[in-house]
Amino acid sequence: MTIESIDDPADARLADYRDLTDVALRRASEPAAGLYMAESAKVLGRALAAGHEPRSVLTARRWLPDVERLLAGRGDVPVYLVADDVAEAVTGYAVHRGMLAAMHRPALPAVSAVLRDARTVLVLEDIVDHTNVGAAFRAAAGLGADAVLVTPRCADPLYRRSVRVSMGTVFQVPWTRLPEWTSGEHEGASDLLREAGFHLAAMALSDDAVALDAFAARRPERVAFALGAEGDGLGRRALAAADTVVTIPMAGGVDSLNVASAAAVALWALRHPPAA
DSSP states (O other): OEEOOOOOOTTTGGGGTTTTTTTHHHHHHHHHEEEEESHHHHHHHHHHHTTEEEEEEEEEEEEEEEEEEHTSSSSOEEEOOOOOHHHHHHHOOOOOOEEEEEEEEEOOOOOOHTTOOOOOEEEEEOOOOOOOHHHHHHHHTTTOSSEEEEEETTTTSSSHHHHHHTTTTTTTTTTEEEEOSSSSOOOOHHHHHTTTOOOEEEEOTTTTTHHHHHHHOOOOOSSEEOOOOOTBSSHHHHHHHHHHHEOOOOOTTTOOOHHHHHHHHHHHHSSSSOOO
């Protein structure tokens, strides 16, 4: 660990941390640079425990003992000490969670590797809100999903807000990206799920949908629960690929739940099926 004090927000060493509030910029540059951001000691600790490697850490002097503990034995990682106003000038927001770490992004595993030992899987289709992606991962970790699969246009689970909302659980739940649903020259998402023996359950409003409690009472051995984008729900191709359409019975004139809440309810139901 190398400690470097910096008092100039324009210092080139802080380039990885600059303008983190610009979502469009981070979508374009963070994956291309092979980096993601871990924010707070808890999140950094979970990233390190998952085997991820830090490129550098940005922190204030008062948090240095926590950084030293986390980075013990990890070689010559630069730690940039900055005042609070410098951190805010660089990132564009008040950094109040102790630290930010620029982490090297690991290569995503193959879909087959993620599914090999899984029994219950969440599939997130085209969810563009990073908060919802992070909350869905937290539900997956807390309610027993074995893996999460995300479609090509789904928001990045390793985007800073996703990681923070998930409380770092994006590092403990195996995940990867699916191809498109439809088959073509290459295998589509539905092909990969079926080859692995998964029953694809699509969460949607439909006249022929099965109530969640009834589905959970007779759940297949291996289930992939697909949930769709905010507002529009699952797309046509996902619904066409589904083996069963499932719905959560609602009351009070409400037709559906937020996608992360729906994921939590579905996973809880699969773990607590009603008596036959």
